[in-house]
Amino acid sequence: MxxxxxxxxxxxxxxxxxxxxxxxxxxxxxxxxxxxxxxxxxxxxxxxxxxxxxxxxxxxxxxVSIPRVLKQKVSNDGTRKFLMELDDKKKIETVVIPQSGEKNTRYSLCISTQVGCPVGCQFCATGSSGFQRSLESHEMIGQYLGSKRELMKRLKQNDENIISNLVYMGMGEPFFNYEQVISSIRILIDPQGVNLGQRHITISTSGEAVGIERLAREDLQVTLAISLHACNDELRDRLVPLNRKYPIKRLMQAISDYIEITNRRVTFEYIMLDDINIAKQDAQQLIKLVKPLLANVNLIPYNEVETLPFKRPSGYNVRQFYQWLVDGGLNVTIREEHGSDIEAACGQLCIKER
Ligand code: SF4
Missing domain, CATH: 1.10.150.530 (DNA polymerase; domain 1)
Known part of the structure; x- marks a missing residue:
């Protein structure tokens, strides 16, 4: 048949x-x-x-394969994690995060691009749970449609724009699945269909320099985020193994070319790991790398994962690192924490069914 x-x-x-x-x-x-x-x-x-x-x-x-929501967990802060099943029975996790604590708030959706992830970042639950396959573009679009349908049903809301922001930041490295990711974005921004604003879409990469170079030539107005997490090759090789293929110098060249071509501001994500990457020397290296660029830094205090040895820094250490960066002239934010009580926060997604 x-x-x-x-x-x-x-x-x-x-x-x-x-x-x-x-x-x-x-x-x-x-x-x-x-x-x-x-x-x-x-x-x-x-x-x-x-x-x-x-x-x-x-x-x-x-x-029309909109993935089925098998289970959902709701965090105290309203973040929801959906366990979705694909046609071949593989499972992925997708997270929706409320933009405020108000009743009729809109949501950001964190899309997965692969089942598991081959990059293997040391601190990440997805990376440590192995890699199965990349997703097709329809499976990414399906995460949006399935999450929207589920949210509207559960919250009894008719707001067509209930999901107003997308981040390609769930399970997987988006640029290992470049064509499918870009093709899903082109469908999601189509004014005759979903019609999402390009500026409300972010692609987050762990540093796949070739993908950054390709994105620069796509004529898209999406935001690029880079998960940096370390500013010297010795540490970054350990934390984000993709660094061995694209060391910091190569990565920074791709980013600075991207900014020059697109004139778009990029975001550097920096997961803060206690005793690993938040010393004064790390702050100085980060300032040196980022200050010449049109860029923001987004600090993410680590969300602990039971099976991994990394620790979240104290509030004092988070504020101190933040202040060093601000004093060094960077635009910095500390990311508000969402969904860590249901293991839906950054780096906590996992393919095992819970
Ligand atoms: S942090 Fe991102 S790139 Fe790294 S292993 Fe996890 S999902 Fe993959």
Whole structure:
């Protein structure tokens, strides 16, 4: 039996081509596009403005795979972690984070790009739980549609923009899956479909320099974030093993070219690990690297993982490191903590089902 054609992830022109191959007029493609991207509908039978026989035909030959939410955990701060199941039964975790404590707040969605992650950062639960495969673009778009559907249902909210920000920062290294990530973004920003603002999308890389160089030429207005975490090769080789392939000098060259080409501000993410990367000397190295660039630094006090040896620094040490950077002339923020009580915070996502 032939596999069914996946319609999720097709742009409107490709969907129109497919629908006309089936002998239907082009406006049917627009109807289906709307059902999928505006109403998060995966069942052709629910697409009530399509002729009944056509709905039946589509059901036999095509599919819209919005991942199923198997479980969800809700944090004290309103962050939700969804365990989703893909068509091949692999599991991924996706997190939605409220933007404020208010009742009808909007959410940021943290998208996974791979099942597990091959980079193997030492402090990260995802990295230590192995790598299975990269996701298709429709599986990333599906995380958005599935999370939105679940949020609207659970919160009984009809806000079409309930998810207003996306960060490609969940499980996986987005630039190891470059084409699929970019293709998912192009669908999610399409004004005829989901219509997310490009400036509300961030791609976070652990330092894949070639991906940064490619992104610079995409003519996209998304934000680039780099998970730096260490400012000398000796330490970064240990914490983020991708550094052995793209050492700091090579990485910084790619970033500075990116800024020159796009004139866009980048964000450096810096996970703060007690006794590892927050000494005065680390602050001095960070200032030296970042100060010449159009960039912000986002400090993330480490969220401890039971099976890993790293510790979260004290509040005093976090503030002291922050102050050294500010005094050195950097734009710095300390990231508010979300979802650590349900292991949904940065570096805590894992493929094992809990
Ligand atoms: S921190 Fe990111 S890049 Fe590193 S292992 Fe975890 S998921 Fe992969």
């Amino acid at each position: 032939n596999a069914k054609r996946q319609l999720l992830g097709l742009g409107l022109p490709e969907l129109q081509d497919y629908i006309s191959e089936l002998g239907q007029p082009a406006f049917r493609a627009r109807q289906i596009y709307k059902w999928i991207y505006e109403k998060q509908t995966a069942s052709f039978y629910e697409m009530s403005d399509l002729p009944r026989e056509f709905r039946q035909q589509l059901d036999e030959i095509a599919v």
